[in-house]
Amino acid sequence: ARCNAEQKLATFFISLSTRLKNRGCSGSQFNLTMTRSQIANYLGLTDETVSRIITKFRQAKIIQAERRLITILKPKTLSTIAENGDCEYSVSALSCIWRAGSSVQAVKLFAQRLKM
Secondary structure, rough: OOOOOHHHHHHHHHHHHHHHHOOOOOOOOEEOOOHHHHHHHHHOOOOOHHHHHHHHHHOOOOOEEEEOEEOOHHHHHHHHHHHHHOOOOOOHHHHHHHHHOOOOOHHHHHHHHHHO
């Protein structure tokens, strides 16, 4: 099964949370280093779709989002959303994007490599 947009974003947040926990940081609250536009490019979505889903997750009290600060309020719910699809976004790939300065160009290059 393919991922829908909600599953892609849920998987993204869960992957990021797991990566941060593995580094000894909080996996439940973190600052996004990528803009919503960069996240949209990375996930193959539009900016509007990412914003709409973040709003939907906020209204359902799954996450709290204040600018770039994300707090995962219901990790089990977010995991359930993510697990209902066949999404896979490598946390090591995310770290490559962050090391590249989170530039739009780095995100686009990575997205092209995913499609190969």
